[in-house]
Amino acid sequence: MDYKHQEIEQKWQAKWREDKTYRVVEDQSKEKFYVLDMFPYPSGAGLHVGHPLGYIASDIYSRFKKLQGFNVLHPMGYDSFGLPAEQYAIQTGQHPAVTTEQNINRYREQLDKIGFAFDWEREIRTSDPKYYKWTQWIFKQLFNSWYDQKANKARPIESLIALFAEKGNTEVTACSCDDTPIITASEWTNFSETERENILSKYRLAYLADSWVNWCPELGTVLANDEVKDGVSERGGFPVEQKLMKQWNLRVTAYADRLLSGLDEIDFSESLKEQQRNWIGKSAGASVTFKVANRDESIEVFTTRPDTIFGVSFMVLAPEHELVDSITTTEFKDQVDEYKKLSANKSERERQANVKSVSGQFTGAYAVHPFTGGNVPIWIGDYVLAGYGTGAVMAVPAGDQRDYNFAKKFDLSIPNIFDGANLEEAANSDNSIPLTQSDFLNDLCGKEAVLKCIEEIEQKGIGRGKVNFRLRDAVFSRQRYWGEPFPIYYENGQPNLVADDKQVMLPKIDTYLPTPDGQPPLARASKQDWNIWEGDSMEFNTMPGWAGSSWYFLRYMDPNNDKQLVDKQIAEYWNQVDLYVGGAEHAVGHLLYSRFWTKFLFDIGQINFQEPFKKLINQGMILGNSAIAKCLGVKVKELTLICGTKISFDRERQVLVTKSMIDQDKLPSEQIDRMVDIRLPIDNLINEFDFDLVSFLKSARGNQFTDSVFLSETGYYLEGKLFDLNGTALNEPGKFQVFREVEKMSKRWFNVQTPDELCEKYGADTLRCYEMFLGPLEQSKPWNTKGINGVNNFLRKFWNLFHSDGQFMVSTKEATPEELKILHTAIKKVQDDLDRMSFNTVVSQLMIAVNELNEINNLSEEVLSKLVVLLSPYAPHLAEELWEALGNESSVTTAEWPKFIAANIEESSFEYPVSFNGKMRFKISLPTNMSKSEIETEVLSHEKSKHYLDGKTPKKVIVVPNRIVNVVA
């Protein structure tokens, strides 16, 4: 009987569904274990081989834990709100819910084929109204909360209102916006509703504010900082600009310190924690106020080095700083305006690209040094960011390289405040040099100087010690359709929550574009299209993608609860996620926001733990192998079209070399400095000669590339023909050169490999084992199916252990010591390796066991059935089939993990490697219970020892029992 994977896998997948094998219920008698995968966004491309890598690992771990007696929760769902479905909707008019549903069905089909032990009765979808009802609920709680720094937790807004009525806000220690005015109790009492709300919004954890946001015109929405990479949008790579807009914000900054210290309690990789630490960016220093000379204004700066204050020789404000206009003197007004315009026009990307070049402009104004009373010129400059600290710096060119560069460029003075430091080439970076020319700080250095200076600053009333965070409040509005609608309506311009028990549903709209006057798509819905319409208007923004994913792990515990987001007792049972598996790309987005929401839900008493994920492992990416044709390109600032029209660009741009350009001799060859990569579908490239590049380009890229010039091995390739470097047509079959590159799998690069065909050809069990066998889970690796045969062979050999002459055949005899040794070696290794998440070496060990058992005839049933249990997390279908054949009536998932008995692998002798001066020379088999001195005698009297000692007496003999013998001669 052959191993027929298709039959077996279909049979068991059906049976599992029928028997609800993977249904999980709360069971207080058992210890729980919660394993979670980052749920996928159901994209149109379906699952590729990279997706299941993490799911397989977590599935194996879940099955392993279950066999060990834990009650394991291992759910799956979909992060189903998001941009691609909406972009598709814009193009086709198809409602995103329809596309999403289709994609989910495809995902489900693919997931089912791999044999995962998910409890599908707990499936959730973030776009399901029954789910986002509770996302909205959490938003309502955030809106109705403020952060009390004294209690160090979120508290109901009513408690703040009571405080205001009693004492105003002067004694309230809360996290609030920087521009919060000071009010007295009587002011508060006499405020109008609108005035009160304006104050409260400075304290609410969800608040509306005009803020500088990353506006992406191409996507028609704002993006959070973590959704912008290198100055372009993470999704799509579109340019991003800064824009001032009224947006919902979440006051994540209130949690900055707890998010930082919480990192010490959780088991995330060091690099991931480091990324979160950097993102939070805590730095301690002082805030100091500088008066503007002869004016009422003053400028507040933040500095981590207040001790260098005597080295201040100028100040720099960000060009966007609010005081720039008022302090600039008439004399410099034009130049300042010019500079402001210049930097405003620079995109985020250009600003980043110009890090090296120093630019700035003097305002004509001076500040007064708070200690010396001296005049300090005030400049504006690009290198000071509006968004960090106060958007202004006190420049200390002697101690800060950027200030130094600025001073050099504009010939500003560089007072040396470091005793004996050399400032010829660069600013001083040695913290052990004592200060000089610094009044009360002279001869101090480092921390001591900083503390002393803060003391003085506070005494003088010109500032205070301050901790600053890089972390900004998170923009929570998106000008999009396919997201959670806000439970908010507006009346007289003020936001109000809809009633507690009401949920705002996503209304129907005719098309998924913004309105002609630039309002978000939801503004298209008429009053009747909304299930709730209150006040003057509803909120037309929707929530960002991370809203639903910030708390989803809680919903799996109690997915159908329509009274609350999760039952408290159930949440207490399942508690934290014990193991979270997913990609590292969510380091500062999802993983930070869900930690934030968890802490908030803890504060308001919904759950009794503060960190969502106890342990996290990042699976590596599986990379695709791309095939690339290189198309010639030039960089030009100007281009003449055939019709004679001249086009000029603002900067050099990439242009493809086309046939007409060559015909017209418009191409100085030295200009051909760039190659444009065109990615080709790898599946069609088995025979490169047969690949029709021209028709491929037509179908995939329109006419854009059809007459472009491609590289061939000896010249160039154009419209299916080959030419040599002189442009002479060659009379041979056309072949452009194909370059290979290993990179991220992506639909648009045609390098995606789906698990489907492998499931069909080799079976899910083989695929599961193979993906694990590829190497350590956390490492990225290129996809390569070369080794899959070996793994498939292993499963066939495993099957064959149970069969002979085409019949199922196992012996009821007692297991021999030899068999037991093989089995228990495997039990120990598999168990230890799974405990440390070394999934690849488990497969190796099982292979070793199978290879060794293969040598033995008439294998005992006792050994084989335990071996089936060992294999079952990796190859559940095969294991079920054999388990059933062994006469078991219940699923192998209900079996017990075999107990390791050390006696079975104990040996009476050990083969000692004997080294001379550290070099292994020969082996000698000795009883394990032999004493050190006996071993030494045995080794030295060995005939080969005489040869290696060469007449010398050994100086020393090291004997490590059951390990090694080393003779030092």
Added chain:
RNA sequence: GCUCGAGUGGUGGAAUUGGUAGACACGCAAGACUUAAAAUCUUGUGGGCAUUAGCCCGUGCGGGUUCAAGUCCCGCCUCGAGUACCA
């Protein structure tokens, strides 16, 4: 630039607390079966010198600690990831 990883045969990788480097698999080579091929099985496979025992070299490079280093320490090189005018 800074931070964090990683560098081991032709390839993916193993070596868990310093103790036989290269497990397991792929690939390759030879052989068996076959008219032949595929599939399967057997054997070999880090490099070099000898081909029989034996010897030398080998975990990115250069030092060091140790009886013993892929593993620990110091200094470099390369690659990957993240981050970037953060005051």
